[in-house]
Amino acid sequence: MLEVNNIDAGYGNMQILWDVSFSVEQGEVVAIVGPNGVGKTTSLRCIAGIVMPWKGNVEFLGSDITGRQTYEIAKMGLAYVTEETNLFTGMTVMENLQMGGLTISGKNEFNNTLDIVFSMFPRLAERRKQYAATMSGGERQMLAIARALMLNPKLLILDEPSMGLSPQNVEIVFDSILNLKSQNVTVLIVEQNVNYTLEISDRGYVLENGKIVMEGKGKDLLSNDHIKNMYLGIA
């Protein structure tokens, strides 16, 4: 459903990505792992239309979306939870979710989606009047995922969902990802928490220095020596 073909990208004069290609199939959970600053986030931004790739193209649901505007891509059913979460901090939980469901036209449909999301994140249901600015890191991450789900996405992209969270909160977030997987949502996830991530992923890519250096089934990658060396600290 998503195909990234040979993209080069960067900022200003600095190239970050070199001939990067990967794909995500319907119903899969795909992970991109790699050290800091190798271009994981940049590649996601290329998909979401925030960064324009210099070369190559991105196909989503069979159509070329390279150069399309972010909001158009979002409307096609691609939800992207960024590292910074990009929540509307001056709005309540409810309003954030209403914004997430902006593309839903009918009132009933909206309420149904909301029910589903609240059933996944009961904690948010309790706090619907709370301002996003006053929430804890874990709650924000949850809200960000919930807001993305309000889009009824065909593909959900998560960028470092465990970033800066306490172990307890990390668990909550990963549980919800597993939950999504069970509900047959397609997920593309970028994480530094390699162990956890590859555990729950169907397939994985390893990005180093702006290039895809390895790809394979999640479990296979976990047992790979290079991965063990580099990311898991197992000699």
Add this chain to the structure above:
Amino acid sequence: MEKKGTFDISRLNGYLGKLGLKPLGFLLIILLAVIPLIITDQFWIRLLTSTLMMAALAMAFDFSAGFININNFGLAAFWGLGAYTSGLLAVNLGLSPWLGMLAGALAAAVLGFLVGLLTLRLSGIFASCMTWFVALALMALTTNWVELTRGSSGLSTPYLVDSLSNIPYYYVMLIIAIGVLILLRVITNSHIGMAFKAIGQDKQAAEASGINFVKYRIFNMTLSCALAGLVGGFYAHYTGVITPTMMHTSNTVEALAICYVGGRGSIWGAILSAFILVPAMELMKGMMEVRMIIYGVLLILVMLVYPAGLAGLCNALYKFMKDKGLFRKFGFVSKNVTGRS
């Protein structure tokens, strides 16, 4: 890397470099100095005097706008403050206009210092707004304190020199303008200039690298205001009458437009654009509104199309010519090629 044949010119270059000048700029200054010998028409001399004055104001503006990223929206008020200080001292205490100019600069510096303190905690655009508010308040005060300033009726001030000729004024203004240019160029080319740029771009990062934000910002505001005050002091004794409308925002806007068309953060670009814009505007005075519309459109276009302004254009041409080796052909070899950026 000095070549034998170009030894002298390189030496000159070195001295000028210390003053933040280039040989071409130096030539132009000499040209300006001899202009009254060539053009004797009083109108042109007056026009050039106004041009130099606007150039000096625009340079003072650029010193804040182009470096610490604060558009001093109240610059005209500091200009007016200098003028009123000097004018009032001359009228009431009989102080010589020459000392009055310095007093004007001092008064503007003090207020600039206070405004610097006042805006210390504010970021760029809000600091600009604050200077604007202070300027509006100052203008309101000047207008309403009729007992002191004669309010909007204007204050008649003694002339600087007792002569029908405008040439003395021209030279005084030329000296002030060149002084401002060299002073600001020397400062901005030194480590202080780097510090200004650093705090203008990112306060946190600058502070993290050990730059004293408070000191530099206040120093910048004080100096920029003081220079405006100095020019104001001159102006008071040039026109012979000053009114509170001097402090009007539209005068700041004029300096601002000149600064931006010239190229922000270059200092010397302001002179260049003043020499194009001020005479052009003056000659179009018959077309009142049209000329202001041109001003506005020019400002919009520069911002949209080529924000580096005239200075950026010149730098690009300079570099282009240097890359093609055109200077070598003419014997201009510069040690310090980035001196003008």
Add this chain to the structure above:
Amino acid sequence: MKGMSMGRLIKNRWGVLFLVLILSASLLMMGGCGSGDGDNEASDDKTVKIGVLGPFTGPAARVGEEFKASTEMAFEAVDYQIGDHEIELVWIDSESDAEKAARAYEQAIVKDKIDCGFLNWHSWVSVSCMEVAAKYKIPHFFSIGGTDIVNEKYESDPEKYFYWVGKGWPVPEKLSISYVTTLEEAIDKGIWEPRNKKVAMYGVDNDWGRGFANALRSQFEDAGWEVVSEDWVALGETEFYPMLNKLKSLDVSVIAGTMSDPPSVSSFIKQSREVGLESLIICDGLGWVGEWYDLTGEASDYVIDQIPQWATPEAQKFASEFEERYGLEPGANSGGLCYDLARFLVKVLETCDEQYGDINTENLTKIAKDEVMTGNLTLDDGVMTSVYQYTPETFPDPVVDKEHYIFPVIQYFDGEAKIVWPEEWKEQDLQIPEGM
């Protein structure tokens, strides 16, 4: 930074094109104008340049428009020709600001090389331009700016400031006394029984407003009135509720003062009715511009002003011609007075031509000194007032009395002015609204 600027330049061809265009355009312009200047200098000496000073832009631009129109009409009547001299008018915009005016005036002297100056509206502009005229020894005829400060400046050095030849408007007290006289006469005759003898002064905050209000103030005090307050408002102010409410609570019988710009004065009158001010209003200058009634409406009823009327057939002819040509209703003071003064100037120029055969700055100065100042040369067929004459005693003011220069006191009803003073011209008695 530097490395990038070239890259940007190449990428941005439009930018380069645009800047090059500006550069070449401005160079062309400078070149073009430079050569134009050369032509001017080469033009023959027979052209007489008259710098007409007026507020052509800014808050009093409306007055400037009337200045322009009436001056043009006066000179068209002689076909811009005095003897074999051609007259060229140079418009000097004072923008209602002393400093800008002085700059523009000096510019006109050095750039356009005017032979003499003419007209002006504001006193503070007079004061600043007097200095310039004195500096360059250019005679400037018949400026309307009338307050004491102009006279004071003249008296401080009559020799030096003589070049500001004759004011077209006397000091305010010479005219403003008529208001007090009008009210006192009405009280004597029993037409009006004021509930108290309290008066509040107001004025636009400049030489004119303060000069006028101070003159009127002492005249009121001399007549036994108590002045209870004074308010100065900025030029262009349109918000008067706070001030009017204050005046209302002071319970004065009369408020008196002046404002010279149309938006202020019309807002003031309109709002005075809105807040229900129960005082007789003396508003000097309400009718100065033609369209005041469009701005105030019926709020101007009962307001007292002092303005010459289009009384004579010549005056009416001028007014209708003016309106036809410029689509503006002329104000008596700005349009009419200016027309008279321009005709006076034409007379001055003609006399100069007859006596010296050449019109230039020097000869005009002599005419000013020998003929105008002495009262030999007068304009006695003015459309607004009987005779414009100066005498060495009154100089720089014109002679003010019923035979020469005086404005009737009028009261407005439905946009029409009715003369209520002096007795000889009176159209009706002073009317006092209910409850005052």
Add this chain to the structure above:
Amino acid sequence: MDPSQIADPIITGLLRGGLYALMALGLALVFGVMNIPNFAHGDFYMVGAYLAFFSFTAFGLGPILSIIVAMFGAFILGVLVEKGVFYTLRKRSKKNWVMNTFLLTLGISIVLQNSVKMLFGANYRGVTAFWPGTMQIGSINVSIDRIVGFLIAIIAIAGFWVFLSKTKVGRSIRAVSQDETGSQLVGVNLNWIHTLTFGLSCAVAALAGASLLSITPASPGMGLTPLYKSWFVCILVGMGNVGASIWGGLLLGILETFAYMQFGAGWQDAISLAVIILILLFKPSGLFAKKGVKSALE
């Protein structure tokens, strides 16, 4: 002390403040959503006044219709300006955006003012009254025009509040002001919202100019005073705090009226400015600065 001495200035001040609040609302909106410090705001006020004048006098439309025409006209002008200028700049570069747009608005202001001057001259064009008559409030008489003007301001502000908090589009506008990327990610068309916001802000300014026509006649330079008044308000309450601008507006109105009555008409600006500068000295982010909202502080 006579209670009316306190009450009268408060009433007068409130009537005045309502329109300041309306102006400030538009300014705060554009700054909050688009990060543009709009120095041409006063000129849209001026455009509104002119449009209302011509609709009322030349075309004989009623007062309400004239005001509506003014709003729509300014909205369209605002949309054109946004598309022509800010959109172009946004496409080119977002570097140093606040300063660059500030200069652009200055340019727009110069162009608008002088174009109007060229077209209609420097004359003052006013109407004596939209709705003749006066009304007694407390101990003072007030013209119906002022009361209607105040009501228009209050209704417009209330309408805006409902629009921003209860509708999808309004919420999107707020979302954009809080997080541009976030709002794009949920499918908000940023360009559209920007254009709409700028147009609305211009319409609001024009609304204020049009409703005040009988008090302040239209002239090319009339926009400067409302411009800096609305800047006072915005900075006073905290930049970008759209909701608080109403309180700021009313506060400024009252402050000015008291200054006017105590010290005379000329001093109101100096006094109110001094007070504002003092307040900002102690509360640099404004009186009602909200956490998480863009503030003036570095």
